[in-house]
Amino acid sequence: MTQRLIAVCIAGPLVLILGGVALAVPLPFASYSPGPTFDVLGKDADEAELVQVDGHKAYYDDGQIRFTTVVASSNGQKLSLGDAMSRWLDRDKAILPYDVVHPPDQSAEDEEAEGAIQMTTSQDVAKAIALKELGTDVPTAVQVAAVSEGGPAEGKLLVHDIFQEVDGTPITTGDDVVKAVRKHTDTSNVEFKILRDGRELNVRVKPKIEEGTPRVGVSVGLGYDFPFKITLRVDPSVGGPSAGLMFSLAIYDTLTPGSLTGGEIIAGTGELQPDGTVGPIGGIEQKIAGAQEAGAKLFFVPKANCPDVKDLDPDLRLVKATTMHEARLALEKWAGDHDAKLPTC
Structure with a gap:
């Protein structure tokens, strides 16, 4: 056996071992994947409406208004090179710096608590904006x-x-x-x-x-200080502020006769601010993928997220959302004519 062949026999397994180790070593990255979507106009497992109203007439019509979610890799779990490569090859997944997804000063418990607070706040803002859209003052x-x-x-x-x-x-x-x-x-x-x-x-x-x-x-x-009671029966495991726009549109739809969506499935995302403007969110591409999987025909994109979707060509219509008021008008226009000219990115 020649010295070169001996060297190959020794080095080959070592290269394979080192390659396997390199693929398994944790890197400072995390990932986003498309999460489930939830129809705010739908019912829960007990067949109760997700939007509950006490003290005002409610209208439960056809159509779906879905808020979208993303699934982040776990707090404390950094992607290996192999994991990162497989996710990078999947168009519906995103690779991000670990500290962006999981800030270094937050534990998993901290993230869950903050997400719960953000969900509570987003629901209340959504109720207030929907009522203001109806001309009701909400202190x-x-x-x-x-x-x-x-x-x-x-x-x-x-x-x-x-x-x-x-x-x-x-x-x-x-x-x-x-x-x-x-x-x-x-x-x-x-x-x-x-x-x-x-x-x-x-x-x-x-x-x-x-x-x-x-x-x-x-x-x-x-x-x-709401004039009557509105309850959103949202899965308590879902947190964060990004469903605000969809919550508000669904509440407005429930408090007004007729279907705001024209009986169709629509989806979207956006953190609703107390002044009615729609703020940016993370994971926009994954949320669009989730909405498309759910059969949505229209998706609301926060104005600040428009640069993130410029290269996308999904099988649903993307509509720019600047305020809840403008989103509501665009949805009404689209429900009457799917080919109507709407705000776009």
Whole structure:
């Protein structure tokens, strides 16, 4: 056996081993894949409407308004070279820097909690914008956005409770609540006066000292004093703010006679702001792929995401969404004529 052949016999397996190791080594990347879509005008597993209205007539018509999701690779799971290559070859998946998908200062639990708060806020903003679209004034309020599991306020304060007073002092901002709680360094009871489903309640919560600061275990956020009750029965495992536009269109459709979609399936995405504008989101290509799989014929793209879709040619119509009002008008126009001229990217 020649020296060259001996070298090949020794080096060949080593190259294969090193190649296998290289393919398995974690890299600083994560991925997005198309997630499920949810018809806000549909029903849940118990055959209950996802949009529930109490105190106003509701109209349940044909058609679907679907919000879209993406599935991110898990927090703590960095892609190997092999995983990254396989996802890169799949047109419906995206590879992103790991720290963009999972910020270094957030645990999986932090991400889940933040997603839940964002979902709560997006639903309330969607309700308010839909009502304003109907000409109804909706005053803003300070509310409970989330309650920490096992915290002092669990079972006492609920998500959507509106803060009216803390220790007898009227509340106008979220900072008012935080500052009032922080005064209780002796862990004496914090006296909350809240509004829950139209009823005034007085609630006492004994704070706990955490990192030297009194806390009651709630997150405070923007809320509204709604004239009647609107409930969105969304799967609690879904978080984030990007369904806001679809929520608002579905609520508007439910509160008005006739089908806003003309009985068709439409989908979209976009974080709805308190002024009615539609903000950008992540994973737009994956959401379009999910909507197409669900049979949608039209998809709303936030204006700021238009550069992300310029090279796409999906089998559904892409419509630029700048505000909820403009999206609503475009949808009504499209429902009457699928070939109508609409805002595009």
